[in-house]
Amino acid sequence: MNRIPLMSLVATGILATTALLAHSEDLGTKLTDEQITAQVKQELHTNDPTVAPGILVTTRDGVVTLEGFAMTQQDILTALHDAEAVGGVVRVENHLKLG
Secondary structure: OOOOOHHHHHHHHHHHHHHHHHOOOOOOOOOOHHHHHHHHHHHHHHHOOOOHHHEEEEEEOOEEEEEEEEOOHHHHHHHHHHHHOOOOOOEEEEEEEEO
């Protein structure tokens, strides 16, 4: 009798579910602008929690606009990169200023 350990089955299920969620757009499930905005905010907060509160994020038709202030040019570049990394983002409009 061939038995597969329960943990292997669980891990395989988790990986498959994660892959499906990561590629939801490929499956025809389009994210709403509100969902994109929430994911961009989460990404910003996760990667640079000190900069995130100074950034206003809005999304319209998949186009994300970042407004507000950052302390360094690197903070701006990081915020742009974080926003672009979110699934469903068509383009990122940068209106961030140093301040």
